[in-house]
Every structure is written in structure tokens, then in C-alpha cells.
Amino acid sequence: MPNPTNQAPADPAPRSMRSASVRTANLSQVLSALHFHGPLTRSDLCAYTGLTRSSVAVQVSELTDAGLVFEQAPQSDGRPGRPSPLVTFSTDIAALAIEVEVDSIAAAVFRLGGESLAERRLARTRSQVRVEDAIADIGTLARDVLADAGSPTIIGTGVGVVGLVEEAENTVTMAPNLGWDNVPLGQLLANEIKDCGEIRVGNEANLSARAESTRGAGRDANDMIYLSGEVGVGGGVISNGRPLTGRSGFAGEIGHLTVNPDGRNCGCGSIGCWETEIGIRALLERAGLNPDDGADAADTLWDHADRGEEQARDALATTGRWLGIGVSTLINIFNPDVIVLGGMYRTGYAHLIDAVRAELETRVLPPLRGAAIVPSILGDSAILIGAAEMAFEHALADPIGTMSSIRT
Amino acid sequence: MPNPTNQAPADPAPRSMRSASVRTANLSQVLSALHFHGPLTRSDLCAYTGLTRSSVAVQVSELTDAGLVFEQAPQSDGRPGRPSPLVTFSTDIAALAIEVEVDSIAAAVFRLGGESLAERRLARTRSQVRVEDAIADIGTLARDVLADAGSPTIIGTGVGVVGLVEEAENTVTMAPNLGWDNVPLGQLLANEIKDCGEIRVGNEANLSARAESTRGAGRDANDMIYLSGEVGVGGGVISNGRPLTGRSGFAGEIGHLTVNPDGRNCGCGSIGCWETEIGIRALLERAGLNPDDGADAADTLWDHADRGEEQARDALATTGRWLGIGVSTLINIFNPDVIVLGGMYRTGYAHLIDAVRAELETRVLPPLRGAAIVPSILGDSAILIGAAEMAFEHALADPIGTMSSIRT
DNA sequence: GATAATTTGTGCGAACCGTGAACAAATAGT
DNA sequence: ACTATTTGTTCACGGTTCGCACAAATTATC
Missing domain, CATH: 3.30.420.40 (ATPase, nucleotide binding domain)
Structure with missing residues (x-):
């Protein structure tokens, strides 16, 4: 059967670019600039995207036609020159x-x-x-x-x-x-x-991790690691601004890195996973509380530590030490800008951070030091x-x- | 000072695309296809890149003018149809x-x-x-x-x-x-x-890691980890086909992940780095050899093990176990397709792999299993x-x- | 050995896109 | 009121790929 359209395979590899790709890429630039920086004037969009005024005009009108954005009446900003209309998101x-x-x-x-x-x-x-x-x-x-x-x-x-x-x-x-x-x-x-x-x-x-990277504590970081835990410990890695997925999207199971090969049994079937040392069960057990009490018990533990109870403080120091050991490993592997702590490591941040930092000082390779360890700022809505x-x-x-x- | 060129900022953000970007991207597609797949006919290039014959003709002629490639006389391949000229790299x-x-x-x-x-x-x-x-x-x-x-x-x-x-x-x-x-x-x-x-x-x-990913044991893998060791242990990670760099390009220092917090002192100042358990010094020491003998001693150790000497076998089993512990951690974190072993883990692959695999069976999260552990095929030229x-x-x-x- | 079928190179017009210049519009300062 | 400044608008231009029509080169068939 002769090919009626003469050429253009189009089936196997869509890697090539055409004129339409340029338009798509530039529309993406404009809309992304708005999404991540908030409403901008058309003039600002020129600066953000590097496009000319003519081109930005076309992009904005196309986005407007699609119903994604609309233009608000220009507002004078005190400087000379014709004011530029503000491009805003559609409300619906x-x-x-x-x-x-x-x-x-x-x-x-x-x-x-x-x-x-x-x-x-x-x-x-x-x-x-x-x-x-x-x-x-x-x-x-x-x-x-x-x-x-x-x-x-x-x-x-x-x-x-x-x-x-x-x-x-x-x-x-x-x-x-x-x-x-x-x-x-x-x-x-x-x-x-x-x-x-x-x-x-x-x-x-x-x-x-994606949320903290876009709108949270990792906003200015290109390479970020997010760590969160209650009963289980999970995480996510942002590398060069993009989430690390791995082969099937399973990447980031940092709760199951082995820190203590002869330690406690983990629910996953392994021994000495990080989770068994820094999870809430280990923390509560060290503090002499009921390991099964869950996340609420952590809040009472912070209180105990604030009141200076020794066992609580010791439990936090030990947990913080294990936290630091794993974080050191992550820094040595990923060389991140920031490590963001979520879950109970956010609420208990003040009680844990000193022990973590102490561990980092000996365990992180000197040139890799300087990664910031900060609490999540989005909390439960992340x-x-x-x-x-x-x-x-x-x-x-x-x-x-x-x-x-x-x-x- | 009025702007003489009227518009076009061009200074801050070169993110936008223009017609020239399309040409550059497609030239890159064509040349990359040749670089990674070897000489191809123009017809093949259409299939690989998704471009039309007209476009490929333009790209090839431009690459020819630049002196990067040239076209060889078409060779009949037995199938009907006009034969397509073979595009080959310039020799100089x-x-x-x-x-x-x-x-x-x-x-x-x-x-x-x-x-x-x-x-x-x-x-x-x-x-x-x-x-x-x-x-x-x-x-x-x-x-x-x-x-x-x-x-x-x-x-x-x-x-x-x-x-x-x-x-x-x-x-x-x-x-x-x-x-x-x-x-x-x-x-x-x-x-x-x-x-x-x-x-x-x-x-x-x-x-x-980059080499094994492009032309070695990780050729078909999108997500790959390379691990190599003699005295020190180093590695590299390829994520989604691209090398992981981290903030400053230091990423991949997997020799210094902590596997044994109360273990031996590491040269980096930390305690219990993976390197201290799987490096050549630990291996030779366990085998009762001089830890300072270096890479050559490893070859004699393989011989000893081949001859069935017990201490050599035990040393390899122990080292293999530690190797497996760290590899499990890496798999849980990165979810790779392949882990490539280089350096002495390549030459000693046959003696180590069983102990490694045994450890993986208990330590890797079930859905993450199936990552292949293979020896480097590029060896010292990697x-x-x-x-x-x-x-x-x-x-x-x-x-x-x-x-x-x-x-x- | 001639003809048909198939595949591919070539040439050319069409469509699309961003650029940049010229002009108009809108604001602040004098 | 006038100038300087900034920005929107319009439009011709150059660059790019696409897709068609045609020619070229090979194999298959009779």
C-alpha cells in the first residue's frame, strides 16, 4: 500500500521540533512565569521570558482566548511611561x-x-x-x-x-x-x-517535596531533599529543579536506607532501616512512652522536653543523632542546597536540630557542608x-x- | 538614555525559543542519533528524528558544510526502492x-x-x-x-x-x-x-557512570548507578538518562554513606562509611593480607578464593554482605534499572555477587526488586x-x- | 529485457513563528 | 503645554519545517 501522505512518519519518534513547538514552549514560559511569580504586567513578562513585546502580545492574547488568563486595566505605578496591563489568572x-x-x-x-x-x-x-x-x-x-x-x-x-x-x-x-x-x-x-x-x-x-520545592522552604533551591516522618519515614528528592522518579517512580524511599545493619527489625522485612531509628515508635519508646500512641504523643513529648525532663531530652538526643547520621548520608550522596524536614521533624525541629548538626559536622565531607537544614513551611498542606x-x-x-x- | 534598538532585552533570560532554536535542536537530534547509533542512512535519520526527508536533507547538508559529517555513496541493501546515502562522521x-x-x-x-x-x-x-x-x-x-x-x-x-x-x-x-x-x-x-x-x-x-550509561552496561537503562572501588569507593548516578550533579557537582559520593555508625574510622573524618567496610583495605585485612598492598593484592585474593581457601572465602562473603547492604540502600533511594560494578567489584564480581544478592533479598523493598546488578563492561577505559x-x-x-x- | 512497484532525494510553495522597526498611546516631570 | 519615557500595535522580514509533486534509483515480475 503506497503511503498517501507521501512522507512524515510521525509514529515512532516525536523528538523533533517544528514551529508549533516554539509556540508551545513560549506559551509555557509565559504561563509558568505567571504561575510561579504571580500576576505580572506584560512588560514584566518580556523581562522574565526574554521575548519581545510583539511576541508577548501574541502569547497573552492566545492564553486569553483559551480562557486561562485575562488582562486587568493598567495601573499607574508612579514611574513615567505608558502603564502596562496586568495579566492575571482566570478565576474559574x-x-x-x-x-x-x-x-x-x-x-x-x-x-x-x-x-x-x-x-x-x-x-x-x-x-x-x-x-x-x-x-x-x-x-x-x-x-x-x-x-x-x-x-x-x-x-x-x-x-x-x-x-x-x-x-x-x-x-x-x-x-x-x-x-x-x-x-x-x-x-x-x-x-x-x-x-x-x-x-x-x-x-x-x-x-x-515538590510542594516545598515550588512554594515552600526549598523555593530558592535547585537541589532539595524533603524528609517527613511519623510512623513511617518517607521522602522526596528534587534534583536540578525536577523530582527524582527512578525507573518506576518509586525513588525517594529514604526511610529504608540501612543505618544500623544489626539493629531492629523493620516492617519492610529488612533490619536497621533508618525508619526503625528515627520513626515515632523508636522515639516514644526511648522516651518511655507507649510506641503505639501515634502522632499526638509526639506533641506531649515536646512538652516534656521543654519542661526539662531528662528521659525526654535523652530520647530526643538519640533520635537526633540517628537523624543526623542519615541526613549526612543523604548530603554525601545528593549534594543538596537544602534539606527540608516535615512531619514530626518539623514540629520537633527545635528539639532535634542541635543533635543533627553535631552529627553532620563529623560525617559530611567538608566540601559538601553548607547544606541548610530547615523545617517545612507548608506543613500538613504540602x-x-x-x-x-x-x-x-x-x-x-x-x-x-x-x-x-x-x-x- | 533611550534604547536605540527599541526592544529586545536579551540580557537576563534566554529561556524563550525562536526559529533558530528549532534548527539547533534538530541538528542536535540528527548528530546525536549518529553519535549514539553509529552511521545511518538519511532515511534512517528520518525515522530516528521524526523529521521529514526535506528537513533531514537540510540538516545533513548543514552538518556537512560544518565539516562534522559527510555522505557516502548509497549502497543497495537488497530491498526495493532508491538506496539512501550513508551519513558518516568526518574522520578529523x-x-x-x-x-x-x-x-x-x-x-x-x-x-x-x-x-x-x-x-x-x-x-x-x-x-x-x-x-x-x-x-x-x-x-x-x-x-x-x-x-x-x-x-x-x-x-x-x-x-x-x-x-x-x-x-x-x-x-x-x-x-x-x-x-x-x-x-x-x-x-x-x-x-x-x-x-x-x-x-x-x-x-x-x-x-x-556516564560512560557505562552511554556505551556500557547501562546502555539500555534510564536510571543507573555506577559503583567503583579500590582504596576509595566512588560512584555516579544517572537519573532519567542524565548525570546527577547536585548543587556543586559533588553528588554521588556514595563511598561515604554511613552503614555502620559505630564501625571503623574513615579517612574523611566520619565513622563507619561504606568505604571502610567494602574498600580494598577492609577486604585484604579480613583475608589476612596486608591492607596496604593495593589493587594487585585483590587479584591474588580472587585466586585464593578460587582455590577454596577458607579465610579468603569468608572475607569475600563478609565484604559481599556489606556491599549488599549499601546497594540495598541505593536501590531503595534511587529505584534504578541497573547497578554497574566497576573497579575491584568488576574483577571480583563472581566472588561477591551471591552474598550481595542474598542481602538484597531481605533489604530491598519488594516492588523495587528487579534491579540488575552487573559488572562494568568498559573496565579501565570507562x-x-x-x-x-x-x-x-x-x-x-x-x-x-x-x-x-x-x-x- | 521491459514494465511495475517501491523507496528515496529534490524543489517549491504554504504555513507558522519571533524579530525589530516605526508609529501611536499613555503616563510623569517640567 | 511640552518633553521624556515606557509600552501597546502593526507589519514586513527572515528563518524553519511541512507536505506535495516530481524525478531518480533500485527490486520484483512477467
């Missing part, structure tokens, strides 16, 4: 973010630019969650929160889950805390919630923010394409 | 690769496509190397090897060094084995060797190959730009 374009935790499910709606429009959280008591129940709960939660937000056009959906997530498949491969195994969460949700754009699923710690950022990613990379695919 | 375009080891200095010339044209190695006896001497030695070695190769046009130079290298500055920040401290090797070499294009300096293990690949990187990204900057 947003992303849906969903968080599946052990003890709660949450959903939120974020506008372009990162502003939260609505948030709802549903507490759960049981730890084992039936998949069908979870899907149904997420569905009603999503519908409610979308109504709260004024039913905006949803550009994409991001889901954060406690467990290993195969990102390319949007599948939860293993989530022991939920009792889930190979759950195709993306597909299941696509049937439950409609008109919510492309659905992407990610690990909660990786999403928190997961939802990161899920939203993941959902925005496609729209930012190809604004017109995703908009036209939304309005089928 | 090459990269210079230099390797600065503790006990030797080497230089080599590689043609586009990766073929080695010439190689020379200069042994050294003393371990402390004066910088001036090293520069002079490298200079003569480079001149000699370039003459051997027929004085090709050098498109770029890559230097691999045993030590921490600040890649952006082309500076050796710390190289204890050479006794170097903050040596601006790139600048110094630029004065010594002329007409060798842009000079880039990198860490030897990172370059080996560093030079990686250095050449680093040198090629610029030319592949912007062929015409670098060629015109070469012919000043």
Missing part, C-alpha cells in the same frame, strides 16, 4: 488535589498561581480501607469541594497516596498502611469523577499543594493543548 | 579525553561516534603530585596523543580526576589522594594545551570514554555553534 480555572492518608481523606481546589479556593477533609477511624469505599468517599468529597469552589473548570487532578506509586501507570503498587496492593487508582477515579482533566497519582512524600502542582504540570507545559483537550 | 573531528589518577595519567582521542583513535598512559610512582608537574605532563601527553591520532580538529576536552570536582568551575575542590586543594584545573590546562575546544573537568566515578562523552556534550547540543566557535 483550577486544579483538583486529593490526598489519601491512613486516617483521613482530603480534597482541595487550587487556582492557577497556587491560591487555595476550597478544602475539605474526611476523617477515618479504621486503618484498613476498602478500595471501593475510598473511591466513593473521594468522589463525594471531590464533588463537594468543587461546589465549594464555585465549580471551576478543572484542568487536571493530582492524587497523593501513602504508599508506593507507579507514576507512569497511576497505580498504587503497595500501600501497607491502607492494605492496598496494585490498585489502579487513576483508572478507578476516572470512572468516579468526571470532567476533572487528566488524573495523576503520586506518592505523598514525593508530592510534599501534600495537597504538591498534588495540585503535579496536576498543573501538563497545563503549564502545553496550555493550549490541554485546554482544547478539556473542552472535548 | 574528535574529542580529547584526559584522566588524572593517583598512579597514572592518561590521554586519549575519540572520534565522533565513540571510536578511539589513540591512547597513551604515563605511570607515576609518587602519590603526591605537584600541580605544575601534572599540568606539564598532561600537556606533553596530550600533544603526543594528538599527533598519534593524526592531529584531528578537537571539538572539546574532558578531564577526569580522582577527587571532588566543582563542575561549574572546572575546579578540583579536594583530591586527598593527589594532595590537591582548590586547583582550577580547567583554567590551568587552558593555558597549557591550545586549540582543544572547551575544557570541562569531572569526577572520575561520575564520568565512568573514565576516558566518559570524559570524551562529556567533551562531546556541547557539540551534540549545538553542532554549528561549537564548530564556529572552534574556528575563531
Whole structure:
């Protein structure tokens, strides 16, 4: 059969660039500049993107036609010259973010630019969650929160889950805390919630890392490591501004680096995982408290330490030392700008940081020192923010394409 | 002062794309396809790049004009249809690769496509190397090897060094084995060797990782970890096809992850670094040999083990166990496709791998298993190959730009 | 050995994109 | 009111790929 179109294979490798790629890339530049820096004048956009006024005019008008942004009347800023109109996000374009935790499910709606429009959280008591129940709960939660937000056009959906997530498949491969195994969460949700754009699923710690990197404590860092823990310890790595995924998207399981080969048994089947030394169970046990009391007990432990109780202080020093040992390893491996501590390491930051720093002084290679160790500034909302950022990613990379695919 | 050119800031952000960017990107596609897949017909290039015949014709003619490639007469391949001319690398375009080891200095010339044209190695006896001497030695070695190769046009130079290298500055920040401290090797070499294009300096293990990823055991892997060791233990990480650098290019110091917090003192000042358990000193000591004997002693140890000597076997089992502990950590963190073992872990691969695998079975999170552990296939030439690949990187990204900057 | 089928190179117009200059508009300062 | 300054608008221009029509070169078939 002769090829009717004569040439243009188009099937195997879409790596090449054409004129349209230039337009897409520049639209992405403009919309990303707005998303990450907030509303800007057209003049500012020229400076941020390096495009000429003529070109920015075209990009903005195209984004306006797509309904993504609009221009506000120019405001005089006191300097001479014709004032430039302010380009702002449309009010009815947003992303849906969903968080599946052990003890709660949450959903939120974020506008372009990162502003939260609505948030709802549903507490759960049981730890084992039936998949069908979870899907149904997420569905009603999503519908409610979308109504709260004024039913905006949803550009994409991001889901954060406690467990290993195969990102390319949007599948939860293993989530022991939920009792889930190979759950195709993306597909299941696509049937439950409609008109919510492309659905992407990610690990909660990786999403928190993404959030802190974009809008949190790692905003100015190119290379960042996020570490969070309560019962389990998870993390995420941002390398050169982009999340580290690994082969299947499982990268960042830093709770299971071996720090003490002859130490305690870990739930994962290994021995001496970092998690067994810096997790909340080890901390509470060292402090003479009930290891099963969970996250709330940590707050009482901070109080005890504040009051100067010796066992509490010792427990924190020991835990801080182990924290420092692992952090040293991470710094030597990744050479990051910043390490962001979330979860109980954020609330207990003041009680732990000295022991951590002491350990770093001997264990980090001298030229690699200088990495900042800071607490998370987004706290518990990091997961939802990161899920939203993941959902925005496609729209930012190809604004017109995703908009036209939304309005089928 | 009014702006004479009216607009076009051009100074701060060169992120935007124009028509010329498209051409550059597509030229890069074509040349890279040739570099990594070997000579291809124009028709093949259409398939690899997704460009049309018209476009490929333009790209090839431009690369030909720049002197990078030429077309060979078409050869009939037995199938019907007009035969397509074969696009091949010019014979006189090459990269210079230099390797600065503790006990030797080497230089080599590689043609586009990766073929080695010439190689020379200069042994050294003393371990402390004066910088001036090293520069002079490298200079003569480079001149000699370039003459051997027929004085090709050098498109770029890559230097691999045993030590921490600040890649952006082309500076050796710390190289204890050479006794170097903050040596601006790139600048110094630029004065010594002329007409060798842009000079880039990198860490030897990172370059080996790059080499194995491009042309070695990690060729088909997107995510790869390279591990090499003799006295010191180094490594490099390829994430999503690209080398992990970290903030200053120091990333990948996996010899200094803490595996045994109360273990032996490490030369870096820390305690229980992986290097202290899997380095050659620990191995020889366990086998009852002289820890200071160096790399040659390892070969005799393999012999002892082959002959069934118990202490040798025990030493290898113990070392293999520690090797497995660290590799498990790396897999849990990075979720790689492949782990490539170089240095003495390549020569001793058969004696170590069983103990490593045994450890992985309990320590790696189940969904992360399946990472292949394989020996390096480039062996000792990995560093030079990686250095050449680093040198090629610029030319592949912007062929015409670098060629015109070469012919000043 | 001639013809058909197939594959590929070549040439050219069309479409798309950003540039940059000229001009107009809008503001502050004098 | 006038000038300086900054910015939006318009438009011709150069650069790039695409896709078609045609020619060229090879194999398969009769």
C-alpha cells in the first residue's frame, strides 16, 4: 500500500521540533512565569521570558482566548511611561488535589498561581480501607469541594497516596498502611469523577517535596531533599529543579536506607532501616512512652522536653543523632542546597536540630557542608499543594493543548 | 538614555525559543542519533528524528558544510526502492579525553561516534603530585596523543580526576589522594594545551557512570548507578538518562554513606562509611593480607578464593554482605534499572555477587526488586570514554555553534 | 529485457513563528 | 503645554519545517 501522505512518519519518534513547538514552549514560559511569580504586567513578562513585546502580545492574547488568563486595566505605578496591563489568572480555572492518608481523606481546589479556593477533609477511624469505599468517599468529597469552589473548570487532578506509586501507570503498587496492593487508582477515579482533566497519582512524600520545592522552604533551591516522618519515614528528592522518579517512580524511599545493619527489625522485612531509628515508635519508646500512641504523643513529648525532663531530652538526643547520621548520608550522596524536614521533624525541629548538626559536622565531607537544614513551611498542606502542582504540570507545559483537550 | 534598538532585552533570560532554536535542536537530534547509533542512512535519520526527508536533507547538508559529517555513496541493501546515502562522521573531528589518577595519567582521542583513535598512559610512582608537574605532563601527553591520532580538529576536552570536582568551575575542590586543594584545573590546562575546544573537568566515578550509561552496561537503562572501588569507593548516578550533579557537582559520593555508625574510622573524618567496610583495605585485612598492598593484592585474593581457601572465602562473603547492604540502600533511594560494578567489584564480581544478592533479598523493598546488578563492561577505559562523552556534550547540543566557535 | 512497484532525494510553495522597526498611546516631570 | 519615557500595535522580514509533486534509483515480475 503506497503511503498517501507521501512522507512524515510521525509514529515512532516525536523528538523533533517544528514551529508549533516554539509556540508551545513560549506559551509555557509565559504561563509558568505567571504561575510561579504571580500576576505580572506584560512588560514584566518580556523581562522574565526574554521575548519581545510583539511576541508577548501574541502569547497573552492566545492564553486569553483559551480562557486561562485575562488582562486587568493598567495601573499607574508612579514611574513615567505608558502603564502596562496586568495579566492575571482566570478565576474559574483550577486544579483538583486529593490526598489519601491512613486516617483521613482530603480534597482541595487550587487556582492557577497556587491560591487555595476550597478544602475539605474526611476523617477515618479504621486503618484498613476498602478500595471501593475510598473511591466513593473521594468522589463525594471531590464533588463537594468543587461546589465549594464555585465549580471551576478543572484542568487536571493530582492524587497523593501513602504508599508506593507507579507514576507512569497511576497505580498504587503497595500501600501497607491502607492494605492496598496494585490498585489502579487513576483508572478507578476516572470512572468516579468526571470532567476533572487528566488524573495523576503520586506518592505523598514525593508530592510534599515538590510542594516545598515550588512554594515552600526549598523555593530558592535547585537541589532539595524533603524528609517527613511519623510512623513511617518517607521522602522526596528534587534534583536540578525536577523530582527524582527512578525507573518506576518509586525513588525517594529514604526511610529504608540501612543505618544500623544489626539493629531492629523493620516492617519492610529488612533490619536497621533508618525508619526503625528515627520513626515515632523508636522515639516514644526511648522516651518511655507507649510506641503505639501515634502522632499526638509526639506533641506531649515536646512538652516534656521543654519542661526539662531528662528521659525526654535523652530520647530526643538519640533520635537526633540517628537523624543526623542519615541526613549526612543523604548530603554525601545528593549534594543538596537544602534539606527540608516535615512531619514530626518539623514540629520537633527545635528539639532535634542541635543533635543533627553535631552529627553532620563529623560525617559530611567538608566540601559538601553548607547544606541548610530547615523545617517545612507548608506543613500538613504540602501534600495537597504538591498534588495540585503535579496536576498543573501538563497545563503549564502545553496550555493550549490541554485546554482544547478539556473542552472535548 | 533611550534604547536605540527599541526592544529586545536579551540580557537576563534566554529561556524563550525562536526559529533558530528549532534548527539547533534538530541538528542536535540528527548528530546525536549518529553519535549514539553509529552511521545511518538519511532515511534512517528520518525515522530516528521524526523529521521529514526535506528537513533531514537540510540538516545533513548543514552538518556537512560544518565539516562534522559527510555522505557516502548509497549502497543497495537488497530491498526495493532508491538506496539512501550513508551519513558518516568526518574522520578529523574528535574529542580529547584526559584522566588524572593517583598512579597514572592518561590521554586519549575519540572520534565522533565513540571510536578511539589513540591512547597513551604515563605511570607515576609518587602519590603526591605537584600541580605544575601534572599540568606539564598532561600537556606533553596530550600533544603526543594528538599527533598519534593524526592531529584531528578537537571539538572539546574532558578531564577526569580522582577527587571532588566543582563542575561549574572546572575546579578540583579536594583530591586527598593527589594532595590537591582548590586547583582550577580547567583554567590551568587552558593555558597549557591550545586549540582543544572547551575544557570541562569531572569526577572520575561520575564520568565512568556516564560512560557505562552511554556505551556500557547501562546502555539500555534510564536510571543507573555506577559503583567503583579500590582504596576509595566512588560512584555516579544517572537519573532519567542524565548525570546527577547536585548543587556543586559533588553528588554521588556514595563511598561515604554511613552503614555502620559505630564501625571503623574513615579517612574523611566520619565513622563507619561504606568505604571502610567494602574498600580494598577492609577486604585484604579480613583475608589476612596486608591492607596496604593495593589493587594487585585483590587479584591474588580472587585466586585464593578460587582455590577454596577458607579465610579468603569468608572475607569475600563478609565484604559481599556489606556491599549488599549499601546497594540495598541505593536501590531503595534511587529505584534504578541497573547497578554497574566497576573497579575491584568488576574483577571480583563472581566472588561477591551471591552474598550481595542474598542481602538484597531481605533489604530491598519488594516492588523495587528487579534491579540488575552487573559488572562494568568498559573496565579501565570507562573514565576516558566518559570524559570524551562529556567533551562531546556541547557539540551534540549545538553542532554549528561549537564548530564556529572552534574556528575563531 | 521491459514494465511495475517501491523507496528515496529534490524543489517549491504554504504555513507558522519571533524579530525589530516605526508609529501611536499613555503616563510623569517640567 | 511640552518633553521624556515606557509600552501597546502593526507589519514586513527572515528563518524553519511541512507536505506535495516530481524525478531518480533500485527490486520484483512477467
